Amino acid sequence: MTEPTQEMGDMSIKDDKMEAVEEDDIVNPWEVATSSAKGVDYDKLIKRFGSTKIDDALLQRIEKLTGKPVHHLLRRGKFFSQRDMHMILDLYEQKKPFYLYTGRGPSSDSMHMGHLIPFIFTKWLQDTFDVPLVIQLTDDEKYLWKDLTLEQANHMAFENAKDIIACGFDIEKTFIFSDLDFISNSPAFYRNMCRVQKLVTYNQVKGIFGFGDSDCIGKISFPAIQASPSFSSSFPEIFNGRSDIPCLIPCAIDQDPYFRMTRDVAPRMNHLKPALIHSTFFPALQGAQTKMSASDSSSSIFVTDSDKQIKDKINKYAFSGGGATVEEHKEKGGNCDVDVAFQYLTFFMEDDDRLEEIKKTYSSGELLTGFLKKELIEILQKLVGEHRQRRADLTDDVVRQFMTPRKLKYDFPPPTPPSDKKKKKKQKNSKAV
Known part of the structure; x- marks a missing residue:
């Protein structure tokens, strides 16, 4: 496998490793640290990750297309960086579908205010653009990284689902799933996991995530699990077997390495690259140099x-x-x-x-x-x-309804069989002649 290209603003693995050594700020999916009292330098982070800063032109375009003012988290720069947001707005302008995907790694029975930020903004996106939403609860990740039993991690996922639903999400538009409960019953999701796993080498996940020789093999294979919800074919109940519905991922910037990897492998899976919109970090009460912890x-x-x-x-x-x-x-x-x-x-x-x-x-x-x-x-x-x-x-029954694989309120025509595509192309060519 060749290194990821910088097409569409994606940073190469090699560049990411070199830059990480030179920067004072440490930003990865498991650690965020800075020596500055003002917090992480986000302009440097954009350059390091190879994303694009959200500018006034993008905000104005969102307001023009939706007829609504942008969310205060967006206009104040709390969501500050993006990949392919203009592509998503092009689809909306053309009345073509897309969907939202975000997630949460459950590490306690209760979420704190920093955890709520992506969900508050995601709800605004869902309400504004009227699109389906899938929310991944990575209880498997927490089991692999934390001193938890599978049962504890799974219980925390269910409790966190309550916190997420309480943000006001629409049950007809939203599917929430726990990895431990969902993947074993979803052949389509597991197949996409396998496709991603085959396209990423061990050396590349070491380069992207810094895994060491002593890390368990579960950690090394986990990025493929977080990548898979980026593809509509992972959810045949929602998208009627379609693999061509684009995805927009609102998340904190520390999750971007997962999706740089995903955007690299997507074209070789004949899938679309996910678009992203990144948030800044929410400071701990003690200041930007300290880290919020669910255990503190x-x-x-x-x-x-x-x-x-x-x-x-x-x-x-x-x-x-x-x-x-x-x-x-x-x-x-x-x-x-x-x-x-x-x-x-x-x-x-x-x-x-x-x-x-x-x-x-x-x-x-x-x-x-x-x-x-x-x-x-x-x-x-x-x-x-x-x-x-x-x-x-909230009752437990309502939570289980949110977490049951099912068709949402949206209709997606089934994919066109390859034979029909050839027939339509032939008809189009004959008309042109």
């Missing part, structure tokens, strides 16, 4: 936290960009670039004017840290409270 309850706000827990965590742990004293703060002002409470507001406060006013008054020193945190606490208490109630109202 103080590092983030969880969707199961009570109002009191939210208030206490923000007041106690949220890193402040304000002055050490009130006098110093009023004199020098606060630093919004490193202040976690303000950064959280950029994700969850929808009102642009109010956010700009807060930035101005906090930077000048007029607004104190305590009042800034109070504003965030009120927003998160409302958001988490509503989510918590929707989750509580």
Whole structure:
């Protein structure tokens, strides 16, 4: 197998390895670390990964085609990078179908706010473009990487499905699946896994993901599992056996290595390359240099936290960009670039004017840290409270319905047999003559 080309902005494996050594920021599917208090340098990351920055022209095109303002996470650059988004918009303009695919690696019974970001945005995409959505729960991955039993990982997947459904997804448009439950009953999915596995060498997965000789063989074969939902032929119940329905993947930028690999093998499988739209990282309460962890309850706000827990965590742990004293703060002002409470507001406060006013008054020193945190606490208490109630109202039967392979509300004509394609081509050629 030759190295992936840079066609369509895809980075070669060789280049990715070399750049990773030179950069201060560490970004891969299992580790994100930076030495900067402001967080990861996303402009450098775009160059390193070979993706394309989302610009004003793309945002304007989305608004023009949909007739709706873009989501605040998009216009504020929280989703900042893309691959082939214009191709997806071309399809929408031509009234041709595509579908969404995103996922979650369940590592705890409850998701935190950082986990919710891709799903909040994915729901907007689904509502705006009215398209099918598949959500992969990689409980097999967590079993391979974490000290968990298969049963524990599978249980966490079911619990995380509740958190995801509580974001408001439409059951008629959405299929959620656990790898451990679904793959063994899906010949079409398994066949695509095998096709990917045959096209990627051991040296290449080592180059892309940094696997070592001591890693179990399950880790080495896992990327093919995450790649397979990118192909509509993996879901014959939804797409009626069609292999030509394009896919758009909203995900955090650390997941991009999986899909650079996928985009390389897709043409040789006679499949379409998936398009992607990447998000930035959601900072831990302690600041951008620390990592949120599902096992550390103080590092983030969880969707199961009570109002009191939210208030206490923000007041106690949220890193402040304000002055050490009130006098110093009023004199020098606060630093919004490193202040976690303000950064959280950029994700969850929808009102642009109010956010700009807060930035101005906090930077000048007029607004104190305590009042800034109070504003965030009120927003998160409302958001988490509503989510918590929707989750509580869910029954296990509804979750199982979401996770049952089935036809969704969309109709896809069956694929044209090869003989019919030749006949149509012959008829077209005769007409041209």
